[in-house]
Amino acid sequence: MGKRRGGRELLRTLSKKQRRHLREFGEDVLACSLPANRLLLLLLLHFCLHFQSENSDKSSAESDSETEPEQASVYHKLLATLKTSPESESEEDDDESESEEAGESETEMDSEESQETGEAEGGEEDENDIPDKEEAKDTAEQMPEEEQANGAYTSCDPSHGVIEEFTDVKHESEFSLETNFMEEESEDCNADERKSSTSQVFSEDPFKQHMDKEMEEKEVEKISTLSKSSSQMKWPRLGQLTFSSTLEKHKTLKPDKEVDVKQLHLHKPLEVTWPKVNKQLLSSLNKTSDPCFTPLQRELFCIMNTYRDLFYPERTALTNGEEIRLAYCLHTLNHVLKANAQVLSNNAKRRDQKPGIDNDDYRDQGLTRPKVLMVVPFRECALRIVHIFIRLLEVNNERKIDVSNKKRFKGEFGSNPEEKPPNLKRPEDYEAVFAGNIDDHFRIGVAILQKSMRLYAPFYSSDIIIASPLGMRTIIGAEGEKKRDFDFLSSIEILIIDQADIYLMQNWEHVLHLMKHMNLLPLDSHGVDFSRVRMLNLNNWSKYYRQTLLFSALQDPQINSIFNKHCFNYMGQVAVRNIPQIGSISHVVVQLPHVFRRLEAENLTSVIDTRFQFFVDKVLPEYRDAIMSHTLIYVPSYFDYVRLRNYFKKEELNFVHICEYTKKAGICRARRFFLKGERQFLLLTERFHFYKRYTIKGIRNLIFYELPTYSHFYSEICNMMKATASGMDATWTCTVLYSKYDAQKLAAVVGIDRTAQMLQSKKNVHLFITGENE
Secondary structure: OHHHHHHHHHHHHOOHHHHHHHHHHOOOOOHHHOOHHHHHHHHHHHHHHHHHHHHHOOOOHHHHHHHHHHHHHHHHHHHHHOOOOOOOHHHHHHHHOOOOOOOOOOOOOOHHHHHHOOOHHHOOOOOOOOOOHHHHHHOHHHOOHHHOOOOOOOOEEOOOEEOOOOOOOOOHHHHOOOOOOOOOOOHHHHHHHHHHHHOOOOOOOHHHHHHOOOOOHHHHHHHHHOOOEEEEEEEOOOEEEEEEEOOOOOOOOOOOOOOOHHHHOOOHHHHHHHHHHOHHHHHOOOOOOOOOOOHHHHHHHHHHOOOOEEEEOOOOOOOOHHHHHHHHHHHHHHHHHHHHHHHHHHHHHHHHOOOOOOOHHHOOEOOOOOOEEEEOOOHHHHHHHHHHHHHHHOOOOOOOOEEEOHHHHHHHHOOOHHHOOOOOOOOHHHHHHOOOOOOOOOEEEEEEEOOEEEEOOOHHHOOEEEEOHHHHHHHHOOOOOOOOOOHHHOOOOEEEEOOHHHHHHHOHHHHHHHHHOOOOOOOOOOOOOHHHEOHHHHOOOHHHOOEEEEEOOOOOHHHHHHHHHOOOOOOOEEEEOOOOOOOHHHHOOOOEEEEEEEOOOOOHHHHHHHHHHHHHHHHHHHHOOHHHOOEEEEEOOHHHHHHHHHHHHHOOOOEEEEOOOOOHHHHHHHHHHHHHOOOOEEEEEHHHHHHHOOOOOOOOEEEEOOOOOOHHHHHHHHHHHHHOOOOOHHHOEEEEEEOHHHHHHHHHHHOHHHHHHHHHOOOOEEEEEEOOEO
C-alpha cells in the first residue's frame, strides 16, 4: 500500500504532458527531461505497476513470457537515460503552458526592418552615404539570433542559446503523416481513395495525373534547353491568354460556362464547404449563373486545377483581391488534403502487408514534408488565408476542427483598430492594401491532418508555409552564414506569390533570393523514409513538377522575369496579356501640357546612365531659372534618387528631398519650404508616395524622371496641382522621360495606340489634357 500511495503522489507531481507520455509510450520518453531522483521514483513506480499487472494476469502464462523481455528492455533504456544530463523542471512547465500562452509576444523587429516597410518615421537617410541603402536592407538576414522569431517554437535559453527553429517539439505524434491512418475519415473518403488507387493510371483526377506522371530524361533535357512554343486564346473573363510549353502541345484548354463541383475532383469535404464559404462573395454580385464560382474564379480555377503555371497581372486589393485569394486557397487545400490522404491510405496498406515484401507502389512523398509555399506581403494576408482554411475545413457548425495555437495566432497576426490614426484621408486602393496588420517580417508553418490544423508547426512538420519575402530571407540567409536553412523548400509542389507588385516597393532582391533556393536537393535527410519518396524528387526533378501561381496588379519586366526564367513546369505556362487601351492619363483632371521626351539608350543596362546624363544635360538647365520654381521631381528608383540628391548638393542647387527614410519632422519641414517657395526643387521617391500618399501642395512644374511603376500614380501626382492656388494654371508644366524599354509602363499611362506611335517616332510628344475627356 505504501508503494502504491507513493506512486500516486508521484503521478500528481507530473504534468499533463508527462502523464500522457507515460500512458502512451512508457517512462523512457520522459527520462531525458526529469531529474535523477524523480527518475528513480518513476522506475520504482513502473515496477510496482508491473508487479500488479503480473498478479492480475497469472492465468495467462504465455502473456507473462512475452512481457518479461519487453519490460527488461525498457528497464535498460531507463538506466541508459540516467547517464544524460537532466534539464530543469521549469522547462517542463514552460513546455506545458506553451499552447495556453498563445498571446505571448514575439521579439520586435529592429529599426532596419521597419524601414523595410517604407515607414517615414524609420529615420532620415545619411546625407553623406553613397547609394547603398538598398544593399543594407539586403543584409537584414544578419540580425541577432534573438530577433529571428515567428518561424516555429523558437525560444531562448541562457545556457543552451537559441533552440533550433525547425525542431519539432510538440504534437508530433498527432500530426505525423508516417504514424497516422485514415481511421477518422468518412467511409466515402475511404471509398474514393480505394477507387483512385485501383485505377491509378487511368484516373481523371488532375492531382493524380500530374504527380504520377513519370518523365523521361529526354523530356527534362528538352525543358532545360529548348525554347517554348506559344499559342494565344481569348477567354470571356480573363481576356487574352498566352499558352506556352516546351513539350508537345497539350489539348486546347477552354473555359467552362458552368462548373459542377463534383466534376472538379475536389476532396470530399471541400465539395460541401466551398459553396458555403464562397456564398457571401457570390451574393455581392448581381448576375451569377454559376452557384459556386464567380466568372473570374471559374476561369482561374480551371487553369489552376490543370496544374499549369499561371500569371495574372490584374489583381487589385480593391476589386478582385478576395476573389482570387479564395480561389487559390481552395486549390491549395485541395492539393494538401489529397496528398495527405494518399499517404495515410498507404500507411494502412503497408501496415497490413506481409513483412519482408518491398513495394514501390507506396512512393507518395517528397524529400521534405512542406508542399505549398504561399508568399504574401503582410501579416493581414496570412490571417485571412488561415481563416479561409478553417472555414473550408469545417463541414458544419457541429463539426468544428481543432486548431492549435489559435489564440496566439490572432494575437500576433491580428490588428488593433484603435492603432489606426483618426481622420486620415487616403485613396480607396491605399486603404485596401494597408488594411490590418502590415508587418512584413513573418513566417508560419501550418500542418493539416484529417480534422485538425496546427498553427506554428515547425517547417519540417508543416504542409503549408505562409511567409513574407523578408521572413524567408532571414531563414535562408546568405552563403557562408552558420545559421541558415532552405532544405524545407526542396519538395515544394505549389508556389503562390500573391501581390507581387508590392515586393517591388519592399525589396525585390528577397524574391530573387527565394527563387534561387527553390527545389534544391536538401543537405540533410531530415529523417525521411526513402522508400516512400517519389522518384521525381530523388532525380532532382521537383522544379519540373512545381506549379507557380503569380498574381500582381501590373505587368513589370522584373515580375515577368520570374515567370519566364524560374518556372519550369512540364505542364506549361498560362499568362494573361491584356493590353490597356486607355491609359491613366485620362484620369488627370487638371489642364496642363504633357511633354514626353524620349531618350536613346544602346541597351537595357545603359538606360540608367543615359537617363541621368539626358536629365542633367537637356532637362535640368530648362528649370534652373527662378521662374521655374516649385518643381517636383518624381523618382521611382531609390538609387536614382540618391544619385540626383548628391548631384544637386554638388551643384549647390536650392532643393529639399523626401524619401521613405525621412523622419516626420523632416517631411513637414521640406513640404513647408517647398510650398512657400523657399526651395526651388523637391526630390520625391515613389516608395514614399506608395507608403504615405501625402498631398504635396505648391506644385507648378512636374518632372517624371522615369514613368511610375503604378500607372495610377501618374494621374495622382498630376492631380496634386489642383491643390495649388488658382490662377496659376497657365504656367503649369509636366515633363516625362522615357525610352523604348519602358513600353509596358508607357502603355499603362497613355494607352496602346499612342504608345505605338511614340515608340516609332523619335521626336518629343506633346499632349494636352483638358479635364477627364481627352
